[in-house]
Amino acid sequence: MRAVxxxxxxxxxxxxxxxxxxxxxxxxxxxxxxxxxxxMGKMLxxxxxxxxxxxxxxxxxxxxxxxxxxxxxxxxxxxxxxGQIAGWVHIGYLYxxx
Numbered sequence: 852m853r854a855v856x857x858x859x860x861x862x863x864x865x866x867x868x869x870x871x872x873x874x875x876x877x878x879x880x881x882x883x884x885x886x887x888x889x890x891m892g893k894m895l896x897x898x899x900x901x902x903x904x905x906x907x908x909x910x911x912x913x914x915x916x917x918x919x920x921x922x923x924x925x926x927x928x929x930x931x932x933x934g935q936i937a938g939w940v941h942i943g944y945l946y947x948x949x
Contacts, residue, residue: 884919888943888946898940899938
């Protein structure tokens with residue numbers, strides 16, 4: 852029974868990671884570059900913490916591909932840095948830079 856539960860947990864975590872498009876291998880400096888996925892002219896708020904209840908500490912323009920994604924995520928929120936800004940954004944508004 853324990854082996855079945857462990858297998859199910861591993862499968863669930865794998866599907867969760869795949870659904871969030873979070874890499875499972877160690878990331879190089881280029882692998883963790885992300886772009887902002889918004890309509891042109893829109894800005895992505897960068898927050899002080901992982902959620903809407905945290906203050907907006909900066910904004911990133913649509914199409915900006917200079918974000919560095921950290922390994923710190925809570926739910927759908929991940930810590931990023933770009934220039935002098937370091938904060939949290941919703942992962943749904945990011946895609947990997949090529």
